[in-house]
Amino acid sequence: MANLKLQQLTKVYNKNEIAVKDFNLDIKDKEFIVFVGPSGCGKSTILRMVAGLEDITHGELFIDNQKMNDVSSKDRDIAMVFQNYALYPHMTVYQNMAFGLKMRKQTKTEIERRVNEAAAILGLKPFLHRKPAALSGGQRQRVALGRAIVRDANVFLMDEPLSSLDAKLRVQMRSEIISLHSRLQTTTIYVTHDQTEAMTMATRLVVLNHGQIQQIGTPKEVYEQPVNVFVAGFIGSPAMNFFSGSLTASGLKIGDQYIPIPAGLLPQNSSQDIIIGVRPEDMYIESATPMFHTEIEAVELLGADTMINAGLGDQPFTARIPSSIAIEPGQTLPLSIHLNRMLFFDSQSKNRIF
Amino acid sequence: MANLKLQQLTKVYNKNEIAVKDFNLDIKDKEFIVFVGPSGCGKSTILRMVAGLEDITHGELFIDNQKMNDVSSKDRDIAMVFQNYALYPHMTVYQNMAFGLKMRKQTKTEIERRVNEAAAILGLKPFLHRKPAALSGGQRQRVALGRAIVRDANVFLMDEPLSSLDAKLRVQMRSEIISLHSRLQTTTIYVTHDQTEAMTMATRLVVLNHGQIQQIGTPKEVYEQPVNVFVAGFIGSPAMNFFSGSLTASGLKIGDQYIPIPAGLLPQNSSQDIIIGVRPEDMYIESATPMFHTEIEAVELLGADTMINAGLGDQPFTARIPSSIAIEPGQTLPLSIHLNRMLFFDSQSKNRIF
Amino acid sequence: SESEKSKEPVAEKGKVELTISAAASLKDAMDVIQASYEDEHPEVTLTFNFGGSGSLQQQISQGAPVDLFFSAAEDKFDLLVAEGMITKDNSIDLLGNELVLIVPEEDTTIKSFSDLTKENVSKISIGTPEIVPAGAYGKEALETMNLWNEVESNIVYAKDVRQVLSYVETGNVSAGIVYKTDALLTDKVKIIATAEADTHTPIIYPVGIINDSKNYDATKEFYEYLQSDETIEIFEDYGFTAQ
Amino acid sequence: MDSLLNSIFSEAFLSPIWVSLKIAIIAGIIVILIGTVAARFFARKQFRGKAVIETLLMLPMVLPPTVVGFFLIVIFGKNSWAGQAITWLFDRPIIFTWWAAVIAAIVVAFPLMYQSAKSGFLAMDRDIENAARVDGASEWKIFFFISIPLASKALISGSILSFARALGEFGATLMFAGNIPGETQTLPIAIYIAIDSGNMVMAWLWVIAIVTLSFLMLLAVRVKE
C-alpha cells in the first residue's frame, strides 16, 4: 500500500567500502519485488536503508513520494524479516509476534486473533510460550517471519525469510506469502537465494552485483532475455553453460566443433569472437541427427533429473536429461541444442547481443 | 577417519520435551551422512550431542569405539559448522579460521597456508581482516564453513552450511565440500534442507521426523523406494502427489477416475483402500492415449520447467512439464503417468507396500 | 539576632526538640544526662548528633539546625565563635580531660612515658595532630618530655582516638596516647601513666549555644543544667575533670 | 539471653535498621532509575567533553566519603543558592534530615549503577533494538521493553552494587545528614558509634543485621540468574 522510489541510493562503509552504488528503482504500489544477487552484493544493505536501520550515504529514498532519508524507522510503517532474525530473546514466541501490534496499539483481542492466525499458518502453535533460545533454527526463522506478517504494514521487507526451512515447508510458506500478498497487496521487497522463489514470487526481479543493478524485469524476461553474461549465469540452476566461439556466415565454431545454424538465429553486425550461452535443459539427447557427440565425464542424479558433465570443443558444460534415461560416465552421447534458445554475448562487454 | 556409533541416543529438554528419541545409527569411517527432516525434527540436537555441546539424556555415543558421553568437546577432535555460525565476534575472519589450528599447535606457516587456501576456496580473501559484524550473511556463513574445513578433524559436523548462499556459490561450495571429502575422507554428518545437496552429496541419507529415524539409505534408495508416505512426500521437490484410491483387479479408482494398470504393476494382498504416490515429473502430456484429461488450475514457470496444478478425481496434484510447451490456466490437458514409477502405500500404516 | 528569636512562637507548652551536636567521646555521659533531663523536662526532647568535633563544626558553620555545640576541641569551637555563630556570653569551657599512656592489657614492658624510647617498643599510636586534638596534645606532651625526637619514627597516626584504642587493644602497637575518658571505655587496655598537666596546654571541652537556635530559651535551660553540680558529677564518673 | 532478646526487640536496636532500609531502598531506586537512564544516554551518544562529564560522575568514588559529605554541606549549605532555595521552600535546611542521608547515598552509589548499566547497554546486540524500531516502538518503549531486559544482567549487578553501597554508606552521610537516632542514624553509623563507645554487643548485633539484609538482597535478585 505504498510506492517506493530509490534514487541514486549509495552506501559506503568505513569511508571506502562501497556496498551499494547509485541504486535506482521505482517500486509501484502492490508490487512484489525480488532481489537476487551473489552473497555480499548489497541486498541486505538496501533493505536496511529502506527500513531506516542504516544511514544512507548518498541518494534519496521516497515512500509514497515523501522523502524518508531522515525519518525514523518507527514512522516508516515497515515490517521486516531480518536475515539473522533479530528475535527478542527475552520474549516468548507469542510476545515476539505481538510486540509490533502492541506498539501500534491494537486491541488485545485483535492481537490475539492475528498472532494465533499467523502461528497456525507457520506451524508455531506448539511453541507460542517458548523463548527463542529453545527453538530450532527453522522455528526461529518462522517466528521472524510471523513477526512481520502479523502487521499490516505499508511495506514488507523480507531478507531470505525461508532459507532455513525444509523444502516442503518452504513451498508451503512460499504459497502462504503469495496468498498473503494477493490478499493484503502490500508492497514487498523480498531477498532470496532460492531460484524457485525468485521465479515464482516476483512481479519484477532485480538482479544485483557488486552493489549495482544488473537487470530489472519480470522473471520470464530475466530468464529468457538476460542482459549480460552475469545475469544469464546467475539465474537458473544449474547455471547456463557458456562457450567462447566464433561466428561464421552459417554457423558457429566452438573449439574444433562446427555447428551449423540458420542465419536468422545468428546475431548480425557483431564481431567474430562471441560467447554462446546454452542452458542445461536446452540440450537433449538426439540419436537421429545430433549436433555433436561427447564423452560423459560425470553423472549426478537429482531425483527427477540427471545432470551430465561433458565437454564441447574442450569447453566443459552441464546438460540436464530425464532420470529415466540411464547414463554412465565414460559413455559417449549424441547431443543437440535447441537452436532457437541459444543466447549470444559480446566477448568484450559481456552484454547480450542476440 | 573415524567411525561413529549412536546408540539409543535420546535428548529430552526440560524434563518432558523429547527432541530426539532412541536414535540408532552406525556411521562407518569415511562416510558422508546427510540428515534431512522437517524443521524442528532434531537434526541440530543430534549434531550438538555428537559434538558434546548438549548432554545426552539417554543412550550412548561412540567415536572409534570409545564411549564419548562424558568426554569434553575439545577431546573429540570434531570440526563443526554451527547453524547460527557462532563466529568469534572479536576476531577477524583470519583469526576465526586460525583459532582451531592455533589451539592444536600448528606452526604459523602451516596455519597461514591452510587459512589462505580455505579463504581462496570460499571467496573470503578480501575480507580476511574484517570482523564478522562487517560481513554479509553469506560471508559469515562462509567463515563458519572455513573455520571447520581448515581443520583436519576426525569428524566433520555441518549444520546447513550453505543455506545462506546464492545458487551459484552453493553449487561451487558443494563441489568443494565433495572434493574435500574425497581428498581427506573425513567422516561427515551433514544437515541440509536442500534436496540437491541431499541427493548429490550423501553416501547415505538419514530421513528424520519428530526426533526419530524414518529411513536410512542411499539417496537413490530413499528417492525411489521410500519406506512410507512421510519419506516419499519429504524427499523430492516439488513433493510427490498422493491420491487416495481403491484397488481393483485390473487397475485403480481415484475418485470417479478409473486407471487401468497391468496386474504386475499393482500390489498384491493389500487391502482395497490405498494411497498412490506419483512424482510430478512422472506425469506427462500424451495426446495419443492419455490416461485422463484435466483442467489446469494454475501454472508456475520455473525457468526450465513449468509446474501445473490440476486435479485427478477431485484430488489436487502438481505435474512438471518442460517450459517449452506453452500452457495457460483453464486449458484442458491430456495426461498420463509412468505406470512403473507409481508407488503404493497402505492407507492405515502409511507404509509403502509396493 | 536576639530580637529575631523573640518573634519565634517558642513552643510555650508544646514539645520542644533540641538538637545538640556533641563530640563522640561524650556519648556515654550524655546518654545518662539525657535520661535524667528528659525525666525532669517532659516537654523537651533531646536529639544528639555525635561526631568528630571537626565535622560538627563544619556542619554548623554551613547552617545545620543545631541548638547547642559541645566540642572536644577548643580550636574548632573558636572557629565558630570567630564566625559569629556562637557568642562568648553563651559559651563556657565546661570540662577538662587528662592525657594518658595506654598499653595492651597483658603488656609489662612499658611502665612510664620514658619507657617509650626502649629498644623493644615497636610502634606508638597517637591521633593525627592536625585533626585529632588528643594527638596534638600527645605530641606536645612528648615534646615537652623530650621524647618526641626519639619516638617520632615509631609513631602511627590515627584518624581518631577510637583507632588508637583499637590498635592498642589488638596489640598492634606497643602503646598509645589517648584521653583518660577514652581509655576507660575498654578493659582490654591499661593506663600506665598520666601526662602531667604542665606538659601540654589544658584540654578543654567548651560548650556553647548556637546563635541561630530557634529554641533559645529551652537551650539556655539545658545549657545551664549542664553546668549544674549533679551533671558535672556524672561527667566526673566518666573520667572528665571539671573545669 | 533475656537481655539479648530485649536488645533485639528494643527500639534502639531496630531503629537504625529501619532508617538504613528506608534510605537504602529509596536511594537505591532513585540511583537505579537515573543511573540506567544516564547510562543509556551516554552509551549511545558520542560528543566532545563526554570523558570530562563521566569523570565528574565518577568523583564520589575516588574522594574520601567525608570529603564528599563536606562538598555536600557546602553545596546545600546556607550560603549556597541550592541551600537557600531549600530553606525557603521547606522552612528548614536539608542538612541533618532524612533526605540528606538519601542524597548522600545517591551520590556515592550513582557511579556504580552508571558504569554497570553502561557496560550492559554497550555490550548488547543493537539489531534487536532495530527490530523493535521497525516494529514501531518509540525510543522510550525500546528502552523499557528491549534495552532494559537485554541489559538485565548488567543492570542487576549495578543494582546490587548500588544498593549495597547505599546501605553501607557512612562517611558522607555522617557529615551531611549527621547522626540523629531514628532519623539519620543508619546501621553503619550505629555500628561505628557502638564500637566507638565500646558497646560491642550492639555492634555485633548490628553487623549481623546488615549482613542479613545484604544476604536477603542477593537472594532476591538471584531468581534472575
Added chain:
Amino acid sequence: MDSLLNSIFSEAFLSPIWVSLKIAIIAGIIVILIGTVAARFFARKQFRGKAVIETLLMLPMVLPPTVVGFFLIVIFGKNSWAGQAITWLFDRPIIFTWWAAVIAAIVVAFPLMYQSAKSGFLAMDRDIENAARVDGASEWKIFFFISIPLASKALISGSILSFARALGEFGATLMFAGNIPGETQTLPIAIYIAIDSGNMVMAWLWVIAIVTLSFLMLLAVRVKE
C-alpha cells in the same frame, strides 16, 4: 603563584600521589585478576551455599570502612594466626605497611569487580564458547581468548569501578595501614587531613590531582568503547 608552584613540586604534595598511584595500580591489577577468575567460576557453577559465599564477598561494601579496617587488623594483627605467619615470614607485621594499604584496597574493591565481571559472563552467548571448545581450546584458553574478550565491556566497567574504588579507598586503609607519610598516606587520606585541618590550598591541589588521575584512567579505557 610562586608558592603554588612550590607546593606543587614539593615532596609533601607529590608523595601521596605516588603512594596512591602505586597502591591503586597494584591493588587494581590484583582485584581485576582474581575478581575475573572468581566471577567466571561463580557464573558457571551452581551449588548450595553459593549465595552465602557471595554475601560474604559483598560484605566490604555494606560495612563501614572503619569496621572493615578493624576486621583486617584483627585478621592480620599480631595475635592472629595469619599475622604471626606473616611476621615469621617477613620478620615484621604487615599492619602499617604499604602492603596493608594494598590489602585494604583489594578487599573493598573486590566486590565491584566481581559483580561486574559476573554479569558479563552471565550475559554472553554461550555458543561462542562452545565453538571454541569444539575448536579444541582448553577451559583456560576459552577463558582467555573467548570469555574475557566477549565480556570485555563488563570487565572494563568493573575495572574502572575497582580502580576508582582502590584509588579512593580511605577508611579501611587508614585503620589497617595507618597514616604514614610517604608510605601509606594516600591521596584521600591527605585530602581528608588537609580539609579537616583547614589547609584548603593543599586540599584543592590534591583534589585536582585525584580528579586528573581518574580522568586519565577513563581516557585510557575509552579506546575500547
